[in-house]
Amino acid sequence: MYTTKIGLAPAIHDSFIASEPLGHLLQSSKWQEIKDNWNSEIIGFFDDDQLVASVSILIRPLPLGFTMLYLPRGIAMDYENTALLDYIFEALKKYGKSQKAIFIKFDPAIQNLPENEKVIQKLKNLGAKWMGLTAEMHDTIQPRFNAVVYKADFDEEKFNKKTRQALRKARNSHTIVKFGRDELLDDFSEMIQKTEHRKGISLRNRDYFEKLVDTYQADANITMVYLDLKALLIEAQTMFDQAQKAFETKETTNEKKIKQLENACSKAKKDLSVLTDLVQANGDIVAVSSALTVNFGTHTEHLYAGTDTDYQKYYTAYLAWFESIQYMFDRGAETVNMGGLENSLLETDGLLKFKKNFNPKIEEYVGEFDIPVSRLLYPIVNKLYMMRKTRI
Known part of the structure; x- marks a missing residue:
């Protein structure tokens, strides 16, 4: 029997997420401290007494008291377990309603591979709106590539x-x-x-x-x-001294070799001058x-x-x-x-x-999914959200 624990202890959540194949830094409890301009919550899902999934949720206020929920790089779980996934979806929507959420966005670290097409379809069958294989990096909150x-x-x-x-x-x-x-x-x-x-x-x-x-x-x-x-300057001084000596004591009349010595001396002089200025300016x-x-x-x-x-x-x-x-x-x-x-x-x-x-x-990665919580307001808000991203 599945049960839900709202307010799961951060240490328990982190231990679980760190061991999950789809676990990610952005799902760590401490990331909530980094994003302290959002409200946040941790929800654990149990099968009897065993923790089988856990999510870190960021909660962004919207106008008129509404919110959106974001699960960065969540949900870390076994997507083969359809019964658990169905339960989590219903539990998240219930929690979303308690927060006056219009929708819940998540973007799991699932790779876009042929064997994962069934996962996308499973999520869609449960009511998630897939944003698709977006074309631009800025189309998603987290990069797909x-x-x-x-x-x-x-x-x-x-x-x-x-x-x-x-x-x-x-x-x-x-x-x-x-x-x-x-x-x-x-x-x-x-x-x-x-x-x-x-x-x-x-x-x-x-x-x-x-x-x-x-x-x-x-x-x-x-x-x-x-x-x-300073060490580079000393080295450059040595190189300049050697180049200058080689040029001054040249024992060749070959014009090509003389030109090479001249160029080496000129380059060493330039390097010495540049490094002298850099040391004077920067220490x-x-x-x-x-x-x-x-x-x-x-x-x-x-x-x-x-x-x-x-x-x-x-x-x-x-x-x-x-x-x-x-x-x-x-x-x-x-x-x-x-x-x-x-x-x-x-x-x-x-x-x-x-x-x-x-x-x-x-x-x-496969990109973002939305779980509509308010089916009346979601199409309107999502359209405004997409328009805002296009302007950005």
């Missing part, structure tokens, strides 16, 4: 030649890698700000990142990559690339990354991503989701090309 790295595939020796060269260049450029949380927040936030300005987008501020790391504690990690500009050590990851169960979400493109010739972004992923694998993660991708998956997409350097699997 994600680049997911599996621990078994994360082997630097298997990376392509360009990626290995980029990592080698970064490591040979007097980089310093640090892992931490609160003590790295200022540098991390600065990297994100530079990324925002460069791309003309708005991400998050320091307060939000502080909330993330303070909420998830040891499950959160900031990876920072720094350049030792001996400068933050250049960053990443923020949060783990839940055995799955890690790579939530934010930033880099200072003034130093992109040192390939530090490659190192920041590599080190942040390896750090989470070393601490028990089995997968690291590098984040969303544009649905078109165009080979010219720079973000897709970059993420492919780390051998991810490109996973496509």
Whole structure:
């Protein structure tokens, strides 16, 4: 016999969700603390005394006292169990009515594979409205396409030649890698700000990142990559001295070789000048690339990354991503989701090309479903919701 527990203890919920194949960070109870501008609830579903499903619900107020309920990356459960699914749907609608919800939205991490077509049909048969295989990334709250790295595939020796060269260049450029949380927040936030300005987008501020790391504690990690500009300057001075000496003491009359020596000297002089200015402007050590990851169960979400493109010739972004992923694998993660991708998956997409350097699997999820609670108001509100998304 199935029963419902509204207000399930967060620890019990998290333990269950972390063990579920479809479990996700966004279904963790702590995510409710991150999204504290929404109301929230946890509901557990039992078969006799055994917990068989649990959902973290975010509740958004709408005008006139109505609400919408959102189950981010829920429902984590066994979708083969039709009787349980039917019970959960009815229980959610009953709870939705108590909250004056017009509809309930959920977007499980079910991959768009032929064997999952029956799950979509089952949900539709129970009354869910499927939003379909949407065409644009912004058509859904969570991205349908994600680049997911599996621990078994994360082997630097298997990376392509360009990626290995980029990592080698970064490591040979007097980089310093640090892992931490609160003590790295200022540098991390600065990297994100530079990324925002460069791309003309708005991400998050320091307060939000502080909330993330303070909420998830040891499950959160900031990876920072720094350049030792002083060491680079000393190296550049050495290179310039050697190039200048080679040019001044040349023992050849070959015009081509003389031109090569001249070009080497000119390049070394330029590099020395640039680094001298950088040290004067920024000091001996400068933050250049960053990443923020949060783990839940055995799955890690790579939530934010930033880099200072003034130093992109040192390939530090490659190192920041590599080190942040390896750090989470070393601490028990089995997968690291590098984040969303544009649905078109165009080979010219720079973000897709970059993420492919780390051998991810490109996973496509089935998207969003709505469970109408108010059948009278749902068509009207959903139309307004879709119009608003189109304008955005």
